[in-house]
Amino acid sequence: xxxxxVYGTDYYRGQPADVNLMHGxxxxxxxxxxxxxxxxxxxxxxxxxxxxxxxxxxxxxxIKETLKQTYVSVAAMPYITSQFMPRHIADRPQVIPDxxxxxxxIGQYVETPADVSFxxxxxxxxxxxxxxxxxxxxxxxxxxxxxxxxxxxxxxSLQMAVGSDTxxxxxxxxxxxxxxGATAKLVNAALKRTP
Numbered sequence: 001x002x003x004x005x006v007y008g009t010d011y012y013r014g015q016p017a018d019v020n021l022m023h024g025x026x027x028x029x030x031x032x033x034x035x036x037x038x039x040x041x042x043x044x045x046x047x048x049x050x051x052x053x054x055x056x057x058x059x060x061x062x063i064k065e066t067l068k069q070t071y072v073s074v075a076a077m078p079y080i081t082s083q084f085m086p087r088h089i090a091d092r093p094q095v096i097p098d099x100x101x102x103x104x105x106i107g108q109y110v111e112t113p114a115d116v117s118f119x120x121x122x123x124x125x126x127x128x129x130x131x132x133x134x135x136x137x138x139x140x141x142x143x144x145x146x147x148x149x150x151x152x153x154x155x156x157s158l159q160m161a162v163g164s165d166t167x168x169x170x171x172x173x174x175x176x177x178x179x180x181g182a183t184a185k186l187v188n189a190a191l192k193r194t195p
Contacts, residue, residue, distance in 0.1 A: 002026050002052050024052065025077075027084060045072030083108055095129045104130030115144060 004024035011021050026048070029040040035054035036047045043051070049072050053063045092111040096104045106126040108119075115122050125142070132139055147153040159165065 002055065004052060025080065041076070045074040046070075048072070048074065095126050096133045102134065104134055106130050 002024055003026075004022055007021040007023070009015060009017055009020060015021070026040050031040075032038050033040070033043075033051040033054075036043060036051045038047070040048060040051075046067055049067065049070065050063050053066060058066065089111060092109055093105045095106065095110050095112065107123050110126050112122060112126055112129070115125060128141070131137070132141075
């Protein structure tokens with residue numbers, strides 16, 4: 001499962017105008033690819049990029065031509081994406097475990113309600129929860145920003161998904177049917193929460 005970020009041509013100071021940069025990471029490195037039939041951990045950088053280009057919709061000739069002009073640097077960092085792997089609620093401790101009066105856990109590997117990991121905000125939030133909880137400070141938590149329920153974010157995502165500057169109900173239905181109805185359910189739920 002790849003995640004890729006494509007940066008502009010002027011991302012680094014002194015970067016030549018004809019040089020583009022893509023950064024990405026992969027989960028489930030033990031599973032064989034759909035195009036390159038071997039696990040990611042056994043692949044070369046070019047093989048990994050070949051698999052990603054296949055998922056981007058490039059044909060074999062386009063992939064070969066692009067790889068001729070590409071340099072790939074690979075680094076194995078087995079724990080960098082561990083926060084995103086499937087897990088159960090009990091896999092992480094609560095910030096302040098039940099019964100504790102002088103012990104708390106902070107950082108990205110604790111359970112926080114409605115928050116994501118891998119952000120500075122999640123680490124700061126857990127520290128605030130720990131300090132305020134252990135000291136008895138009665139201060140309201142900074143509310144979580146929930147873009148999944150923000151109609152503006154959903155509308156912009158739909159516009160980008162269909163390549164349109166305007167939205168209509170038929171666009172919502174088209175995207176919904178292409179995603180098995182999941183997107184339409186999300187949009188409908190967000191619209192119900194909108195004042």
